[in-house]
Amino acid sequence: MSKYDALRRFLRRRRGEAVQLDFDEIELIIRALLPKAAFTPDWWANRSTGGRRAIQCRAWLDAGYRAEPLLARRAVLFTPVPAPCASAMSSAAPSMEGAEV
Numbered sequence: 001m002s003k004y005d006a007l008r009r010f011l012r013r014r015r016g017e018a019v020q021l022d023f024d025e026i027e028l029i030i031r032a033l034l035p036k037a038a039f040t041p042d043w044w045a046n047r048s049t050g051g052r053r054a055i056q057c058r059a060w061l062d063a064g065y066r067a068e069p070l071l072a073r074r075a076v077l078f079t080p081v082p083a084p085c086a087s088a089m090s091s092a093a094p095s096m097e098g099a100e101v
Contacts, residue, residue: 012064
C-alpha cells in the first residue's frame with residue numbers, strides 16, 4: 001500500500017472530471033508532504049522511467065488521469081484519459097445507420 005493510493009481513490013471518485021489541485025490539497029489527500037522532487041516536472045511524468053512506473057505516477061494513471069504540473073502555481077491539473085478499449089471498440093463497431101430492422 002502506498003501513500004499515493006489515497007490520491008488514486010480521490011481521482012476515481014471524480015468520475016472523469018478534470019481537477020486542479022494545489023500541492024497543499026494533494027498533501028491533505030495523501031496525508032503526507034510531497035517530496036522535494038515534486039517541484040520538478042519529471043516527478044509528474046505520465047510515463048514509465050527505466051522500464052517501470054514511479055509509484056506516484058501509477059496513482060493517477062490507474063485512476064484514468066494524466067498529470068500536468070503547473071509548478072509556478074504549485075499545482076497539478078489532472079485530466080481524464082480516454083479508455084483505449086472504449087475508443088477502439090466504438091470505432092470498430094459496425095454502423096447501424098440505414099440498416100433495416
